[in-house]
Amino acid sequence: MSIVTVQLGQCGNQIGHEVFSALCSDLRGTHGLCSKKENESYQESCQERFFCQEESGVPAARAVLVDMEPKVISQTLSMAARSGHWKYSSHSHFCQKQGSGNNWANGYSVHGPRHKEAIMNLVQKEAEKCDRLGGFLTIMSMAGGTGSGLGAFVTQCLRDAFPTSFILNHVVWPYGTGEVIVQNYNSVLTLSHLYHSSDAILVHENDVIHKICAQLMNIKQISFRDVNQVIAHQLGSVFQPTHTAAGGSGYSRNPLGDLMEPLVPHPEFRMLGLRNIPQMPESSLPYSTFSWPGLIKHLRQILIAHAHMEEGIDWQVRPPHPGSSIPSTNKPLHFNTSIANLVILRGKDVHSVDLGSFQDPSLYTSWLNPQDAFSAWKTPRAFNKYEKSASLVSNSQFLLKPLDSIVGKAWNMFASKAYLHQYTKFGIQEEDFLDCFTTLEQVISSYTNL
């Protein structure tokens, strides 16, 4: 099954490029550590999922590029073409000239309706090129105007045009200390709207990835490209072909469905966090070895203790005593309660890995059986030169604190009515803001009371 990716705005297009680049480079690598047959099957599956074969022989990414100004798309297209190993189709992008001015209302209410037809035509074309459409992945930031506002609008259009397809929104959360002054308004507007039309929201936070670049990747002068490459690696670790329990011996034929069905059992809870270990500079890879028990232990503690990476984990945090029914208000505040988790393992000796510690009922809310709350995908084919790689996609309280912080800051600004005139002039009124705040306070409340 194929996934059509929609790259929106500067962030979406920059990350999208790094994702396809990482997927392609992983495909072509000789580090698979598995049989030739296995490797070929993996390559075929990835090709079908993300690329389309064109007459020129160079695979074309199954992607639609959208931006309201031309510079980023132009750069993205040429960088891909220069790689020689993959490219974007020549007619799968749409751009305008004037940008969205970091204004969600401009992206949503003006650009959205104006360009709906042109954008959806491109999406339709890509969808038709797929033998079997597995769903849509959108990549966007929520701080600016295009990715956020136009992205929210396009998501709605996708939902209307493809009512039975899976839609996963990958959303980048900006640095806490401003990239854009009105980022919190744009974020509140985006998340509340996505909550109504998408199936799940997969989040990356710039602050978190920045720390990974600084502390694990040892990069001195961190650029957005560095941040984007870490994000691309993490996304690749989730979306490259895997064996799922349901898939039998072959690679999963329903990647988005297999991901979202177990993780999003209840529509009120759609926020997914992503963790991946180990992470290190490529130059260190040949000198490092890891054991699965070590990796699993770290990953579990990362989950429990709200950690972002394998350094600085608080090992003191423990799940509440199993068996005792503790009302949610008494649960230790720094313990992360999960609704559902998915662990994806790739590389050497995966089948020997014991994941029992992730099935511990004390990690989860009581609604689901621990067997249903936890899923695992194990794939012997190694990913992106990591001999062993473990990813965690989690529907838990990971994002509660960051979400609460964003809503708090937005509310603080809203109370003073600052910048509202910039939104009302494009048709987003105070009542619309209030609706969005209400939606998100509800989400925060729901996650808090797990």
Add this chain to the structure above:
Amino acid sequence: AVSLPFAVGQCGNQVGCRFWDLALREHAAVNKKGIYDEALSSFFRNVDTRSGDNGSDIYKGKICSLKARALLIDMEEGVVNEILQGPLRDVFDSKQLITDVSGSGNNWAVGHKIYGCQYRENIVEKLRKTAEHCDCLQCFFIIHSMGGGTGSGLGTFVLNLLEEEFPEVHRFVTSVYPSGEDDVITSPYNSVLAMKELNEHADCVLPIENESLFEIVNKIHQMVNSGKLGSTVKQNSLVTSSAGSAKALQEKPFDAMNNIVANLLLNLTSSARFEGSLNMDLNEISMNLVPFPRLHYLVSSLTPLYTLADVNVPSRRLDQMFSDAFSRDHQLIQADPKHSLYLACALLVRGNVQVSDLRRNIERLKPSLHFVSWNQEGWKTGLCSVPPVGHSHSLLALANNTCVKPTFIELKDRFMKLYKKKAHLHHYLQIDGMEQSCFSEAISSLSDLIEEYNELDATKDGPRIEPSRLKIAV
């Protein structure tokens, strides 16, 4: 996306002339192959002049003849004629010029009411023609001074016109405010009358004061001539020079100062023209820096003012650039943002600077700055890969800060000194369309603006009360 500059009056056109010169140099340095690209198109048309002056626009391919997208307006011919006889003569054609002979006599009313009325149709027609050649008009720039008659009066008339004809296009105004020792006696009248127009019709105003430009020019000369530590200043990197060898004796006194303003405009538009990892368009600037419609006055600072010839830039020097942007002596008006209240701040960095450099410096400088309670993290940032000519990196800081208040208060005081005695008032009131109420409304508008800044300042050291969040029924 096109930015369309209008140079109005003597000061406006002198700055404009420096701007076009620097813009051409900047694009020449970047555009090695002579291909007419997206970046060039924001300021220049590419005209096929082989068939004479009325050639059509060429949208792609090799550069044939570049024509500036601009309107040059002056009610005296001197400055504009000089431009047309100088090295930039081929960059403009007669259809872009609106001139007269006798000037405005340093009288806002002559510029605004008389010439405004007289040239209205001419201006609208030329404006429409110029706009037709742009496939996407993003913003207008008006470059003028406040203290005279043409730039001040006719300039603000044009501002009004732009709002009427193209209400959706952003209007940025770069205004040179007169100093206390300005030799035009009526400059306070002209400035306050113009301020009312700026309050009501501009999206963003970048006030500039000659005193600040003068001090910066002096500072640079001192550094260059001090021969410190044997390091030499890189050619082409002086923000005050007209590139190449700076022959100080041949330069006219205001050239160096005008270069600074020209550099300001170039840097302001750099991220819209050139690529970068975090683009910052002009409409993003007004979106992020104007929290309330009338509070749209932005204090700007440019660093570095020159670079030393050694190529290796340790991050310490990079950090110094950020510190300098917040220091009193790099601001383009006589103000100290550090000791006043920030409503919002934008940092546009050019060159080899990455997001970690930005973050490190914001974290470092934040504690010493005061931000309004509802915008504690009020930073807008942009990263443009292409540095200015002669530099490896540069920074433009734009602050919406209450430190503009003293400038306005002084202006009001100087106005009141004249107004109380009714000095020179008859020169204005005898103009058709001018009445006493024009003056009282103008000073009232300025007073209201000052009061808004006062109210904000009052909150500065007060307790931070965070509004209680919405309660959700569980």
